[in-house]
Amino acid sequence: MWHGIHGHDSVVQRFSQGLASGRLGSCYLFLGPAGIGKHTFALKLAQALLCQNASGSSLDPCGSCEACQLMASTNHPDLDLIGLPAGKNRLPVELFIGDRDHRHQEGLCHNISLRPRLGSHRVAIVDDADCLTVESSNSLLKTLEEPPRGAILILIGTSRSRQLPTILSRIQIVPFNPLPVEAVASLLIEQQIVSDPTRAHELAQHSHGSLSRALEFADPELGALRDQLHSQLQPTAFDSVRLASELIAQVNQAGKEANVRRQRLRAIFHMSGDLFRSVLRASSGVSDDHNKPQGKTLQAWIRQGESVQGHVLAALDRCLEAEQQLDRNANQATLLECWLDDLAEIFSPMQDAESRV
Ligand SMILES: [Zn+2]
Numbered sequence: 001m002w003h004g005i006h007g008h009d010s011v012v013q014r015f016s017q018g019l020a021s022g023r024l025g026s027c028y029l030f031l032g033p034a035g036i037g038k039h040t041f042a043l044k045l046a047q048a049l050l051c052q053n054a055s056g057s058s059l060d061p062c063g064s065c066e067a068c069q070l071m072a073s074t075n076h077p078d079l080d081l082i083g084l085p086a087g088k089n090r091l092p093v094e095l096f097i098g099d100r101d102h103r104h105q106e107g108l109c110h111n112i113s114l115r116p117r118l119g120s121h122r123v124a125i126v127d128d129a130d131c132l133t134v135e136s137s138n139s140l141l142k143t144l145e146e147p148p149r150g151a152i153l154i155l156i157g158t159s160r161s162r163q164l165p166t167i168l169s170r171i172q173i174v175p176f177n178p179l180p181v182e183a184v185a186s187l188l189i190e191q192q193i194v195s196d197p198t199r200a201h202e203l204a205q206h207s208h209g210s211l212s213r214a215l216e217f218a219d220p221e222l223g224a225l226r227d228q229l230h231s232q233l234q235p236t237a238f239d240s241v242r243l244a245s246e247l248i249a250q251v252n253q254a255g256k257e258a259n260v261r262r263q264r265l266r267a268i269f270h271m272s273g274d275l276f277r278s279v280l281r282a283s284s285g286v287s288d289d290h291n292k293p294q295g296k297t298l299q300a301w302i303r304q305g306e307s308v309q310g311h312v313l314a315a316l317d318r319c320l321e322a323e324q325q326l327d328r329n330a331n332q333a334t335l336l337e338c339w340l341d342d343l344a345e346i347f348s349p350m351q352d353a354e355s356r357v
Contacts, residue, residue: 008037019057027143027152027172028153028173030157031173032177039125047068050121051068052067080123082124082127090136093133124154126153126155130159144171231297233343238343251265272315280309311347318339318346319339
């Protein structure tokens with residue numbers, strides 16, 4: 001473990017070697033699922049680069065110098081952190097080049113071009129890079145092509161397909177893998193989210209290597225939603241109209257704020273995707289007790305035998321597509337209804353088969 005960072009040893013090694021050989025790049029895109037520690041890693045890397053007692057050739061922040069202390073409160077003058085503004089689902093261009101009255105006098109691109117105040121680097125971290133607009137990414141091009149001396153820019157996103165080609169062609173991609181089960185369990189304990197190691201381990205096993213997915217699993221409201229999906233997403237008793245109105249009610253219940261509603265909808269799509277994945281595993285005879293579809297649902301799927309796999313795969317693909325559409329700011333109710341209509345169509349040959357039994 002590198003300075004409290006769990007599970008990303010190969011990335012640590014990559015940056016250590018880059019620094020030791022004097023070949024550290026300037027612009028990186030961290031890619032991997034949400035909740036696996038990319039932001040925490042970026043902050044620790046920034047601390048290692050900004051630390052006043054570090055050797056300059058090793059990633060070993062001292063933790064006690066002025067820079068390290070300023071980093072602990074994310075107040076370091078040579079660090080810029082930006083992400084989605086509250087209630088927004090896009091990173092506006094103002095964050096990068098300032099508003100109309102202060103164009104090119106404010107914002108990340110301006111700040112990162114300044115001389116470092118305390119050390120020899122300036123670091124900028126952009127969370128939610130999946131949400132860059134064309135205008136925002138264009139505003140970054142000059143920084144990406146001619147990074148200022150000592151500047152390190154880190155964009156953080158979840159997948160390659162969500163990035164714009166203008167960014168992908170000019171940046172070094174650093175893939176992050178989901179965390180091992182033990183790492184998620186340790187984080188749940190360390191962050192005092194749960195105190196019982198058995199419960200931590202149980203949540204970690206459902207987490208797909210993501211702390212945020214483990215938290216979702218611990219949330220009783222989302223647990224009830226998952227049970228609802230498990231009981232209704234089955235080929236024999238699928239009622240898309242009823243489920244649509246129930247799920248819209250669930251999204252409304254999440255709150256009025258656009259990001260919260262989108263998160264709830266995302267949870268619906270990925271929990272459904274998880275269900276179809278587990279049906280695929282179960283129908284291939286791969287035992288997976290932790291993500292097994294429950295009771296009746298599993299029976300309904302398994303009764304259909306191996307012929308079901310093509311349909312389940314189509315349903316899984318449709319869930320992944322729905323998640324991507326959500327990122328593109330589609331109307332949420334329409335998106336939900338279209339998704340369920342398409343699932344109904346995917347399920348219909350199975351309903352016919354079941355009615356013939
Ligand atoms: Zn230090």
